[in-house]
Amino acid sequence: MSRDSSRNTFLLRLGIGIFWLIALASFLYFPALMHVLYKERSLTIFTWPSILDSRYLTAFEKETGIKLHITYYESNQELFGKLQASRGVGYDVIMPTDYTVEMLIKEKLIKKLDRSKLFFFNRLNRHLLGAYCDPTNDYSLPYFWGIYGIGINRKMIDSTTMPTSWKLIFDSQVAPRGIGMSDESREAVLMAAYYLFGTIDIAYNKEQIAAIKKLLIEQKSWVEAYSETRSEYLLTSESCPVALALSPDIYKIKAEYLHIDFIVPEEGSFIFVDSIVVSAASDKDEMIYQFINYLYNQEVLEHHRKKFGFCSPVYEEVPLIPQGFCPSDEQLAHLHYFKDVIPQSVVNDIWITIMSR
Numbered sequence: 001m002s003r004d005s006s007r008n009t010f011l012l013r014l015g016i017g018i019f020w021l022i023a024l025a026s027f028l029y030f031p032a033l034m035h036v037l038y039k040e041r042s043l044t045i046f047t048w049p050s051i052l053d054s055r056y057l058t059a060f061e062k063e064t065g066i067k068l069h070i071t072y073y074e075s076n077q078e079l080f081g082k083l084q085a086s087r088g089v090g091y092d093v094i095m096p097t098d099y100t101v102e103m104l105i106k107e108k109l110i111k112k113l114d115r116s117k118l119f120f121f122n123r124l125n126r127h128l129l130g131a132y133c134d135p136t137n138d139y140s141l142p143y144f145w146g147i148y149g150i151g152i153n154r155k156m157i158d159s160t161t162m163p164t165s166w167k168l169i170f171d172s173q174v175a176p177r178g179i180g181m182s183d184e185s186r187e188a189v190l191m192a193a194y195y196l197f198g199t200i201d202i203a204y205n206k207e208q209i210a211a212i213k214k215l216l217i218e219q220k221s222w223v224e225a226y227s228e229t230r231s232e233y234l235l236t237s238e239s240c241p242v243a244l245a246l247s248p249d250i251y252k253i254k255a256e257y258l259h260i261d262f263i264v265p266e267e268g269s270f271i272f273v274d275s276i277v278v279s280a281a282s283d284k285d286e287m288i289y290q291f292i293n294y295l296y297n298q299e300v301l302e303h304h305r306k307k308f309g310f311c312s313p314v315y316e317e318v319p320l321i322p323q324g325f326c327p328s329d330e331q332l333a334h335l336h337y338f339k340d341v342i343p344q345s346v347v348n349d350i351w352i353t354i355m356s357r
Contacts, residue, residue: 041065041287043067043092043284043288044090044091044092045092045094045291047071047072052295064287066287075183080103091282093277096275098273099133099186101133105139110140111139111280113137133339142273143273143295144304145273146247147247147326150166150168151180151235151245151249157176166267169242170191170192172219178241179223179241180223186344188216189212189216191244200341201341209342213350216354217357220354224239246272251309251321272338276292
């Protein structure tokens, strides 16, 4: 190879390396750059897709003169990774799921709330307060929530003879071929643990971890797709007769697809709570509390709940969402959270093993 050719190859590889470093830095630190460019009257909101209606965000901007920059994430792992890498710089209001709240508190990435600036706190459902992830609710406010269950396409499976059980997901003798399963590693692992042991609150030993791994490896042979956020598509497209699903996702399609049902397994199930927290790196408290109070305004809450199917964080005289999708307070007390009872390193090891098979 000539000297010129070697130099050109080196420059090409160097250019590719620099390109990917810039791309990675942009991915991780774009909100921080936005924070510098739009510091005065703006907020950066870090949230799930399909949880906030852009029309209502625009209405808030017009009402207050505060510009909102919305940044989305697709998983709690992505949220945590970005906040950890940036130390929260460039983010103001964040909407993580409950178990991520606990991780953010431990990493000191979020700060305590000033309840004197919250006009709705006494209206919050007490059954959603005091959760394991933030027992005193110093850092987090429950916003939208729902339950995990099983979506059923009655055109593809005889629902009159099937059990209303986790067996539809985990038992090879009962589960149909081609189910939809969660792609969130912690949730999948703890659901398997709950199915095997009837609880997640145990001191896990090597034999129990091995049993969880064995079950999830076996299950892979009858999984069509790992995707929590597309469960409704998997059911309506008839790609899967059964799919692990979140209650809001099935609620949104139920009116149009009458043959799609949602069941809560008789053994019990899990709750998810998407909370509102404030980045420890933010210095925009006045605007932040304006935005948070706006989100809990009754009209704003009702609109988002009807549109996206979430359960209410405040007490309701007349529930907007049917009980099959939003449990009563009594039922709520018996649902489980995806607590940090198995170290994340162990969860990652199980999941990597499963995905590599």
